[in-house]
């Protein structure tokens with residue numbers, strides 16, 4: 001078929017979807033590109049929603065992937081404010097909420113993830129918040145400012161990245177902050193117990209209170225307003241607002257309804273894709289937060305909920321849709337900023353996967369690199385207030401080369417010199 005007559009549809013207008021559309025055009029695709037998103041805003045990036053934008057340091061306009069006019073210029077047909085409600089792989093059609101039926105040649109699912117909800121009494125109260133969308137951040141920004149003015153209390157359920165970044169933002173507004181977390185340290189699932197508490201100390205120094213090993217069981221309210229939260233160990237914390245930051249679930253219902261292969265939720269969930277980001281249907285691809293991809297370099301299937309994976313996965317899927325040879329094997333990468341501490345993490349080392357943690361630099365001053373190893377091989381590295389080391393860290397991970405822990409810990413030994 002002549003390419004100009006082909007229609008490529010992208011469901012989901014986040015970073016992965018927008019970058020896929022951009023790549024289709026950059027690679028010279030002349031057919032129709034249709035981008036469908038249930039949000040009314042043009043595609044935007046989410047990291048500022050818990051950092052610069054939430055802190056009031058970045059303007060609303062700065063979060064968008066492209067200016068609105070860019071889409072018309074690139075001849076990308078936008079259906080904003082429209083959910084895709086039904087996908088029929090046999091007929092190769094997708095139906096929108098307003099009834100529109102679109103026939104596709106190839107389709108990309110870039111439907112992202114959504115915040116997990118607290119399943120406790122009181123979640124319907126006006127002061128209970130989530131943070132995923134621009135509208136959530138707009139609202140939360142106002143809430144933090146008024147809590148700061150009135151000496152109000154914010155309780156955050158969950159000491160993951162988003163919970164901690166919002167804690168930092170809330171403190172900068174002057175709000176009182178308590179974080180309730182079931183695990184014994186912050187960021188336990190991401191960094192393990194060895195490094196997680198480093199972020200605990202950082203937040204304590206800024207006046208954040210933690211309540212670890214406890215589950216939030218009730219949000220107490222009066223006249224529709226939040227008054228306090230209760231935890232399963234019988235404690236009560238005052239609260240004027242609550243943020244549920246207990247993780248995100250992949251938005252895979254469209255794929256599920258279409259009969260595509262999914263990953264069990266206990267294995268991380270998401271749409272199962274191969275290393276070319278193709279689903280179990282040869283005409284449908286998936287990328288970004290929703291995709292659980294076979295990772296050739298890590299030798300496992302992995303679903304990555306981070307910015308860089310959307311930034312690179314969307315374009316990789318677009319190239320695969322165009323029939324190019326693609327192996328998506330990027331080393332997972334993410335970053336975070338809290339107060340004056342910036343960090344980058346490369347690799348994959350969940351608790352239980354590593355047998356050694358080595359640090360180089362000054363941990364007490366929060367200027368160091370942490371390395372997670374298994375049998376002397378590097379699984380992951382995190383640089384904290386140390387910059388321009390991502391490339392050698394990722395090369396060391398990729399090499400699978402056994403490393404000398406003493407050399408790794410020595411700041412005088414250039415990381416590059418440890419490469420085989």
Ligand SMILES: Cc1cc2nc3c(=O)[nH]c(=O)nc-3n(C[C@H](O)[C@H](O)[C@H](O)COP(=O)(O)OP(=O)(O)OC[C@H]3O[C@@H](n4cnc5c(N)ncnc54)[C@H](O)[C@@H]3O)c2cc1C
Pocket residue numbers: 011012013014015016017036037038039045046047048049050082083084085110111112113131132133162251254287288289290304305306307308310333334335336337
């Ligand atoms: C507050 C916040 C802060 C973050 N900070 C960082 C950070 O500092 N560093 C980092 O590495 N990562 C960070 N992340 C993670 C990063 O933003 C995500 O990994 C990234 O947004 C994933 O992009 P995506 O395009 O896959 O999905 P999304 O950004 O979720 O976009 C998917 C879009 O598809 C839409 N959609 C879903 N289903 C349908 C449907 N059926 N029909 C139509 N549209 C649909 C959704 O509404 C959404 O607009 C952060 C995330 C959040 C929420």
